[in-house]
Amino acid sequence: MDLRDAYFVDGVRTWFGKARPDGFYWTTRADDLVNKVMRELMRRNPNVPWDEVDDNIWGATTQEGDQGTTMGRTTVLTAGLPDKVAGFSVDRMCAGGMTCQAIGGSFIRTGSADIIIAGGVEHMAHHPMGATADPNPRIVSEKMVEVKYFNMGNTAEKLHDWMPENGEAPVTKEESDQYALMVTKRYFDALDNGYYDKHCVDMAVFTKDGWKVANKDEQARRGATIEGMRNLKTPFKKAGKVTAGNSSGLNDGACASVLMSGQKCKELGIKPKMRYIGAAFVGVDPSIMGWGPVPATEKVLKNFGMKFDDLDLIELNEAFAVQAVGFMKHFGMKFPEDPRLNPYGGTIAVGHPLASSGVRLSIQLAQDFEMNPDAKYGLTTMCVGLGMGGSILWENVVGKDF
Numbered sequence: 001m002d003l004r005d006a007y008f009v010d011g012v013r014t015w016f017g018k019a020r021p022d023g024f025y026w027t028t029r030a031d032d033l034v035n036k037v038m039r040e041l042m043r044r045n046p047n048v049p050w051d052e053v054d055d056n057i058w059g060a061t062t063q064e065g066d067q068g069t070t071m072g073r074t075t076v077l078t079a080g081l082p083d084k085v086a087g088f089s090v091d092r093m094c095a096g097g098m099t100c101q102a103i104g105g106s107f108i109r110t111g112s113a114d115i116i117i118a119g120g121v122e123h124m125a126h127h128p129m130g131a132t133a134d135p136n137p138r139i140v141s142e143k144m145v146e147v148k149y150f151n152m153g154n155t156a157e158k159l160h161d162w163m164p165e166n167g168e169a170p171v172t173k174e175e176s177d178q179y180a181l182m183v184t185k186r187y188f189d190a191l192d193n194g195y196y197d198k199h200c201v202d203m204a205v206f207t208k209d210g211w212k213v214a215n216k217d218e219q220a221r222r223g224a225t226i227e228g229m230r231n232l233k234t235p236f237k238k239a240g241k242v243t244a245g246n247s248s249g250l251n252d253g254a255c256a257s258v259l260m261s262g263q264k265c266k267e268l269g270i271k272p273k274m275r276y277i278g279a280a281f282v283g284v285d286p287s288i289m290g291w292g293p294v295p296a297t298e299k300v301l302k303n304f305g306m307k308f309d310d311l312d313l314i315e316l317n318e319a320f321a322v323q324a325v326g327f328m329k330h331f332g333m334k335f336p337e338d339p340r341l342n343p344y345g346g347t348i349a350v351g352h353p354l355a356s357s358g359v360r361l362s363i364q365l366a367q368d369f370e371m372n373p374d375a376k377y378g379l380t381t382m383c384v385g386l387g388m389g390g391s392i393l394w395e396n397v398v399g400k401d402f
């Protein structure tokens with residue numbers, strides 16, 4: 001192992017709430033979700049010298065109010081790290097946290113840092129998507145993006161139409177529903193087997209009914225059926241294909257991870273879980289933003305001299321089932337179930353607090369590696385608003401010695 005390599009040591013997340021008045025986190029501050037996961041990460045990893053963290057990097061899409069004031073810096077103070085730890089915030093919408101990991105990984109590889117906290121948070125109840133955005137009017141007047149494609153659901157409808165028009169296999173509504181049902185079933189099987197208890201932290205929260213413990217993903221819907229899915233409204237298009245059942249939800253939550261150089265791991269006797277190989281981000285036509293993971297994955301594989309078949313496990317963020325199914329078909333994966341993709345459930349069941357999700361994918365991939373020691377390489381990948389995709393390649397190093 002190369003001592004200047006970057007490694008994922010550990011990660012933790014809150015359970016994800018529903019972003020609405022009766023959701024767990026309605027009265028909880030976004031930065032307190034961050035404090036919770038940072039402190040839990042510290043508690044679980046007493047052998048990490050937390051006062052030596054070089055940077056605390058946090059992704060959030062809307063950087064104002066309780067997600068403002070350069071959260072990466074303020075949470076150094078509120079989570080109890082010493083003043084000397086630096087921090088900053090990043091916005092790449094849904095891939096905010098993923099980008100923090102890419103930055104942190106690169107800092108470590110170039111010798112600019114040894115220990116990085118990289119995380120993501122989104123309180124979609126306090127910061128509904130796009131609510132306070134003021135896009136440049138030229139974007140619309142000069143037809144860079146049609147207004148309707150600022151709404152991600154419309155891009156998912158367009159993707160259904162775009163794929164067969166562009167030489168890709170079509171994805172039917174039935175297939176999107178089947179896929180959504182499959183990942184929901186996988187989610188509940190994993191939940192019932194304690195998979196999520198391993199990396200989720202319970203949090204005491206004040207709600208309109210008094211104090212409660214946020215100890216489950218509120219979005220997940222047990223007992224979903226294909227018949228129930230078929231009859232749902234299609235809110236983005238009359239007689240469309242995208243429904244509440246085959247989309248990710250509107251959620252609140254935070255995820256944190258700690259990355260470390262090989263040198264530091266060796267010095268401290270820390271056994272990391274994954275090696276950060278590298279990342280790639282790409283832009284695509286904003287009207288088909290869900291396609292982003294395909295070219296992002298092709299790019300990262302090319303950059304690091306690998307082939308799709310080298311990947312043993314993939315954690316893909318399903319903003320919408322159509323983009324997950326499109327990804328599977330493009331890369332020739334088995335449909336509706338491929339054991340490599342989202343083996344323990346996906347975003348449609350777990351929830352999608354935008355900027356946090358990329359870090360959630362990495363936390364799950366690390367756990368997938370622990371459970372599947374023969375798996376060598378893995379991928380985290382996601383689509384991003386206004387037409388982007390991001391992918392990170394990771395290597396399983398669970399149990400490996402330096």
Ligand SMILES: CC(C)(COP(=O)(O)OP(=O)(O)OC[C@H]1O[C@@H](n2cnc3c(N)ncnc32)[C@H](O)[C@@H]1OP(=O)(O)O)[C@@H](O)C(=O)NCCC(=O)NCCS
Pocket residue numbers: 094151152153221224225228229232235243244245247248249250319352383384385
């Ligand atoms: C799709 C979307 C509009 C649905 O929002 P919503 O209406 O608040 O969603 P709900 O969870 O209340 O579900 C709507 C209804 O469908 C029902 N439903 C949801 N999933 C179901 C399922 N699998 N089976 C049966 N019913 C289901 C709900 O019970 C609810 O029924 P009700 O109206 O009788 O209460 C919203 O989740 C959304 O915008 N998602 C995309 C988020 C996004 O763009 N993220 C960024 C990605 S890049």
